[in-house]
Amino acid sequence: MRYPFSEIEFKWQKNWEEQQVSKTNLTETSNKLYCLVMFIYPSGAKLHIGHWYNYGPTDSWARYKKLKGFNVFEPIGYDAFGLPAENYAIKTGIHPYDSTMTNIKDIREQLKQMGCMYDWNAELMTCVPEYYRWNQWLFLQLYKKGLAYRKNAPVNWCPNDKTVLANEQVQADGTCERCGSLVIQKNLTQWFFKITDYAEELLKGLDQINWPEKTRLMQRNWIGKSIGTEVKFKVENSSDEITVFTTRPDTLFGVTYVVLAPEHPLVAKLTKPEFKNGVDKYIDSVKSLSEIERTSTIKEKTGVPIGANAINPVNGQKVPIWIADYALLTYGTGCVMAVPAHDERDFEFATKFNLPIKKVILKSGTKPEEIPAEAYTEDGIMINSGEFNGLKSSAGIEKVSDYIEKNKLGTRKVNYRLRDWLISRQRYWGTPIPIIHCPSCGEVPVDEKDLPVELPYNVEFNPGGESPLTTNKEFINVKCPKCGADAKRDPDTMDTFVDSSWYYFRYLNPKVDGKMFDTSLTDNWVPVDMYVGGAEHATMHLLYARFIHKFLRDLGYTKSDEPFSTLVHQGTITNQGAKMSKSKGNVVNPNDFTLKLGSDVFRLYLMFMGPYELGGDWSDKGIAGTERFVLRTYEIFKRFPDILLKANSKEKFNIPELNSEEKIVYRKTNQTIQKFDEEINNFRFNTAIASLMEFINELLKNIDKCSDEMKAYALRRFGTLLAPVAPHLAEECLEIIGSKESIFGKPVWFAPDTEALIEDKVNLAVQVNGKLRATIGMPNNSDQSYVKEIVFADEKIVKYIEGKTIVKEIFVKNKIYNLVVK
RNA sequence: GCCGAAGUGGCGGAAUUGGUAGACGCGCUGGACUCAAAAUCCAGUGGGGCUCACACCUCGUGCCGGUUCGAGUCCGGCCUUCGGUACCA
Numbered sequence: 001m002r003y004p005f006s007e008i009e010f011k012w013q014k015n016w017e018e019q020q021v022s023k024t025n026l027t028e029t030s031n032k033l034y035c036l037v038m039f040i041y042p043s044g045a046k047l048h049i050g051h052w053y054n055y056g057p058t059d060s061w062a063r064y065k066k067l068k069g070f071n072v073f074e075p076i077g078y079d080a081f082g083l084p085a086e087n088y089a090i091k092t093g094i095h096p097y098d099s100t101m102t103n104i105k106d107i108r109e110q111l112k113q114m115g116c117m118y119d120w121n122a123e124l125m126t127c128v129p130e131y132y133r134w135n136q137w138l139f140l141q142l143y144k145k146g147l148a149y150r151k152n153a154p155v156n157w158c159p160n161d162k163t164v165l166a167n168e169q170v171q172a173d174g175t176c177e178r179c180g181s182l183v184i185q186k187n188l189t190q191w192f193f194k195i196t197d198y199a200e201e202l203l204k205g206l207d208q209i210n211w212p213e214k215t216r217l218m219q220r221n222w223i224g225k226s227i228g229t230e231v232k233f234k235v236e237n238s239s240d241e242i243t244v245f246t247t248r249p250d251t252l253f254g255v256t257y258v259v260l261a262p263e264h265p266l267v268a269k270l271t272k273p274e275f276k277n278g279v280d281k282y283i284d285s286v287k288s289l290s291e292i293e294r295t296s297t298i299k300e301k302t303g304v305p306i307g308a309n310a311i312n313p314v315n316g317q318k319v320p321i322w323i324a325d326y327a328l329l330t331y332g333t334g335c336v337m338a339v340p341a342h343d344e345r346d347f348e349f350a351t352k353f354n355l356p357i358k359k360v361i362l363k364s365g366t367k368p369e370e371i372p373a374e375a376y377t378e379d380g381i382m383i384n385s386g387e388f389n390g391l392k393s394s395a396g397i398e399k400v401s402d403y404i405e406k407n408k409l410g411t412r413k414v415n416y417r418l419r420d421w422l423i424s425r426q427r428y429w430g431t432p433i434p435i436i437h438c439p440s441c442g443e444v445p446v447d448e449k450d451l452p453v454e455l456p457y458n459v460e461f462n463p464g465g466e467s468p469l470t471t472n473k474e475f476i477n478v479k480c481p482k483c484g485a486d487a488k489r490d491p492d493t494m495d496t497f498v499d500s501s502w503y504y505f506r507y508l509n510p511k512v513d514g515k516m517f518d519t520s521l522t523d524n525w526v527p528v529d530m531y532v533g534g535a536e537h538a539t540m541h542l543l544y545a546r547f548i549h550k551f552l553r554d555l556g557y558t559k560s561d562e563p564f565s566t567l568v569h570q571g572t573i574t575n576q577g578a579k580m581s582k583s584k585g586n587v588v589n590p591n592d593f594t595l596k597l598g599s600d601v602f603r604l605y606l607m608f609m610g611p612y613e614l615g616g617d618w619s620d621k622g623i624a625g626t627e628r629f630v631l632r633t634y635e636i637f638k639r640f641p642d643i644l645l646k647a648n649s650k651e652k653f654n655i656p657e658l659n660s661e662e663k664i665v666y667r668k669t670n671q672t673i674q675k676f677d678e679e680i681n682n683f684r685f686n687t688a689i690a691s692l693m694e695f696i697n698e699l700l701k702n703i704d705k706c707s708d709e710m711k712a713y714a715l716r717r718f719g720t721l722l723a724p725v726a727p728h729l730a731e732e733c734l735e736i737i738g739s740k741e742s743i744f745g746k747p748v749w750f751a752p753d754t755e756a757l758i759e760d761k762v763n764l765a766v767q768v769n770g771k772l773r774a775t776i777g778m779p780n781n782s783d784q785s786y787v788k789e790i791v792f793a794d795e796k797i798v799k800y801i802e803g804k805t806i807v808k809e810i811f812v813k814n815k816i817y818n819l820v821v822k
Numbered sequence: 823g824c825c826g827a828a829g830u831g832g833c834g835g836a837a838u839u840g841g842u843a844g845a846c847g848c849g850c851u852g853g854a855c856u857c858a859a860a861a862u863c864c865a866g867u868g869g870g871g872c873u874c875a876c877a878c879c880u881c882g883u884g885c886c887g888g889u890u891c892g893a894g895u896c897c898g899g900c901c902u903u904c905g906g907u908a909c910c911a
Contacts, residue, residue, distance in 0.1 A: 331910045625847040690846035765842040770892040816841050820891045
């Protein structure tokens with residue numbers, strides 16, 4: 001290959017490092033731009049196509065912003081704790097610390113070869129005590145506010161990874177987000193962060209951030225706000241009450257039975273002796289089902305009556321109490337009022353068990369006495385509802401709720417689907433939870449001055465269901481800080497999503513000692529202006545980080561409400577339709593291309609493949625195209641060495657004075673500046689690069705007939721536009737034509753000459769009855785009367801309108817002339 | 823089931839507010855260079871028709887309908903693929 005990429009890339013990477021062009025002056029904040037990619041998980045797989053696809057184009061965007069005059073901060077780091085390193089240790093015996101450090105070393109080298117302008121002074125990794133002690137500190141702050149707490153609850157357990165998982169880490173099909181094994185339910189005592197306290201704010205904040213609509217919607221659905229009313233039902237011959245939650249108080253008169261979740265504490269108390277046998281049997285049968293089986297919507301609903309009756313507070317009607325697995329203990333009150341006529345699930349259940357169906361909402365166009373074939377869940381007019389008859393549903397919801405509250409039968413309530421974040425993990429390679437369990441004092445938080453609780457090196461990795469930390473006696477056995485008695489440390493570690501919930505603060509000064517992060521810097525630099533990463537984090541990392549950010553704000557550590565002002569998701573690159581993964585054996589190694597073609601060619605190709613947000617299936621078929629583009633670019637610059645020094649530099653040309661080739665080149669140069677800027681600014685890299693290809697095509701055709709001034713003008717601009725997307729190549733090209741220093745050391749960008757954007761000739765489409773019949777060249781901005789004359793003289797058009805009546809003429813300047821004829 | 827995104831040549835993909843569909847690139851075909859090949863350069867390239875040829879005609883953006891002088895773009899109804907979600911009362 002005639003383009004010596006390896007020398008050129010080495011040369012400029014060295015130059016950038018020596019000149020420190022990627023080091024950000026953090027004290028200059030008036031034009032600050034914090035551009036961040038999701039940090040990298042240092043697994044044995046090293047850098048793969050997905051990383052390149054995330055980092056390369058984002059770096060191009062950041063470089064573009066830098067050339068435009070922004071003070072860009074672009075850091076990178078390592079999400080270094082986590083399961084895969086530990087699983088690797090179990091398999092190979094290599095300690096997670098050792099494998100992680102080796103991987104980081106390799107990955108750092110690979111990242112440098114990409115040629116991104118990362119500020120290496122800001123590099124961080126989460127697996128060192130200087131970092132993770134602040135996870136522990138954060139935990140203690142949450143604990144103090146009651147937002148970190150321990151409870152026994154049914155939780156998700158991954159039998160393969162031998163740890164519990166948060167709700168967000170279980171996929172729709174009930175499998176583990178990390179390893180794909182089927183997750184089971186266990187009752188365990190675990191640590192939770194009370195993210196639900198922030199549910200409303202997390203929901204509202206979505207309106208103020210510039211995120212993809214899709215992602216905001218996913219978070220909205222995940223938070224799942226629902227507005228309704230809790231209603232108390234008295235139990236016949238009992239002092240107990242059953243509280244149900246409903247979003248449809250207007251259907252309260254239609255209740256024909258009440259359902260409790262099988263695990264509900266009232267079940268044992270309320271079950272009549274003669275029903276006990278059936279109820280116990282039923283509860284057993286429910287327990288034996290997996291979560292997926294149980295919550296499957298396809299499965300037929302099951303349930304049994306418990307023999308007791310509830311009393312409908314609005315009409316005094318006695319209705320039977322059932323238990324059924326479609327009532328979930330974890331949502332609302334765990335009790336449901338069943339209105340079969342107006343709820344699909346209740347309808348299905350009532351039909352199966354022959355329970356009465358009572359219509360209380362009239363669908364318009366139907367009669368009250370008609371027997372419904374299915375539940376009617378929309379709005380209608382209330383019937384069979386006493387004093388509320390005749391009200392519309394929407395009004396009924398309010399009126400019935402008013403009535404309930406006035407008569408102390410219940411209260412309005414907002415429920416969220418969001419559950420608290422389960423953060424303990426029965427694994428080794430993570431942040432130890434800073435709690436000591438004392439037989440007499442209970443759970444005792446580690447004193448802040450005793451942080452970090454260091455993760456010991458020596459443990460047994462595969463203790464079979466127990467946390468590995470229990471195998472290190474020195475670690476686990478401590479004295480209670482309160483009473484001095486023998487006590488034990490909490491053996492669990494934190495979910496690694498805790499690490500990633502605040503790392504963007506730490507980047508500004510990862511070496512800062514004595515505090516989580518340096519607020520003198522973060523106050524000016526956070527929020528992150530541009531955050532780029534995969535959409536798969538929509539309801540995990542991106543939700544957790546927003547929560548922790550708001551918590552830190554409430555403690556006074558940041559002034560901003562949101563961590564990431566603008567978010568962009570790169571698409572996923574698949575291979576033969578499947579996600580790339582080691583287990584599937586379809587991972588494409590970027591080195592195969594970078595070693596052969598250079599990093600600029602590879603970066604250009606990734607950007608040129610298609611829309612960034614879409615990703616797509618991997619194919620190297622078109623890479624020859626970007627390779628040729630790079631070659632042609634390099635060669636055209638080589639033809640004009642030092643042209644910048646030889647020619648008088650001009651910033652603007654007078655178009656009428658130019659010859660026809662110069663006109664073409666001048667126009668194309670400025671049109672490309674305009675187009676490229678617009679496209680790359682919006683992450684449309686594919687069309688940005690296409691515009692550069694068009695540009696060089698015109699240059700190659702016309703440059704020999706241009707003056708030296710025009711050559712210098714066009715080539716300088718071409719090199720500049722090229723710089724964000726092919727940084728090494730562009731630096732070299734600019735140097736060839738006489739540039740003396742790195743463009744990134746001294747940023748330059750050009751504004752287009754607006755006069756050059758206008759073509760003096762345009763092709764106008766002439767249509768007859770909407771069909772294209774001719775295209776006619778016209779001076780730019782010709783008016784209708786002028787165009788009309790030419791159109792009506794055109795023989796092709798005359799052919800179509802001869803002998804016909806012209807009904808209408810439509811003229812759009814510079815675009816079309818449409819004749820409607822009969 | 824529900825929510826969201828997407829369906830355009832042989833392929834990846836372009837097309838402001840509705841205004842010449844197929845930019846740019848791959849591939850392919852022909853030509854130049856070469857002993858030959860690769861590389862490179864030049865020309866052509868949506869389907870069909872017609873012509874010696876230039877031209878011209880016609881059909882074409884998942885399917886069916888609609889609005890409009892004009893629809894890839896707007897509206898209604900489907901189909902397919904991919905994400906998210908899963909009885910949330």
